[in-house]
Amino acid sequence: MFNARVANELGAGNPRAARISVYAVMTLTVLEAIMISSTLFACQHVFGYIFSNEKDVVDYVTNMAPLLCLSVILDSLHVVLSGIVRGCGWQKVGAYVNLVAFYLCGIPIAAALGFWVQLRGKGLWIGIQIGAFCQTALLTLITSCTN
Template sequence: MVCLEWWSFELLVLLSGLLPNPQLETSVLSITLNTANCLFMIPYGLGAAISTRVSNELGAGRPWVARLAVRVVMFLAVSEGLVMGLVLVCVRYVWGHAYSDEEEVVSYVARMMLLIAVSNFFDGIQCPLAGVARGCGWQKIGAWVNLGAFYAVGVPAAYLIAFVLRVGGMGLWTGIICGVVVQVVLLVIITVCTDWQKEATKAQNRVFNSSLPTDLAT
């Protein structure tokens, strides 16, 4: 699940080399990706935590606690996205100086920071939702969601906006944001429609079967 998303962001850097002024575009996209990766660690931690909590609660037969944990982590995710977005907007004119002294790069990074704030907000939502999917054992569903969101929507949209509409590197990042939005919408629908009692029963059955000898479990 995570690799499919990660590779799509890496693909942006490769595509930036095909844009006019590839030195500038590649430099700024690399800085943008590095910044996004640092920010990604916070929601990724929330996703790991909710994955463990949901799986434990479902296995223990407490679906209402698992549902409450999902609500709490989503509140934390939205709060983190808003706070970090505000921080990014405030430091956008100085952040580029941490990587380059060229004014062209610094000003370009400042514009990209606004897009990073948006992508980080949606990433902050999808990470806990992806963690919920892993905790419920929906790895295959999550993989298909990521495959469709990023490679059927995100990457084609990035190419269209950057090369056809000639928006450049900002178009690449805008396109991948479209993929993240689709990913969030799909995961929200799946999570909202979840029958937690049914998932708890499935989890308990898996625990029971795994504790049986192989010949009895089959």
């Protein structure tokens, strides 16, 4: 429960300890995301066999593997950054960031790519990843501007 650690340090009047905790968890998160994504990317040609033995399914999963790797990285980062925002007591800010990133940016782009541009599942996933990138970027901006 990282957000509790940040909240406890801030509540105790130790902003320096809270900042060190943020640096530590972000370093661990980046390392973990890179390891998992690298493993998934390296295994992308055999990863599809978990789901099916059909060649078309395996090829589609192989084609989608880079998006899965990006998803792992972005999800790891925005979960930690959301915890930082909650730990600072800015739940409303996190809700607004989520609203803007996904409902005003990610979902419309996903719908356009998936249905209008005819990218189907890949377009839907690209749009959601754009929303996740927007959320991560906004939360990174908020966290980095926090004193």
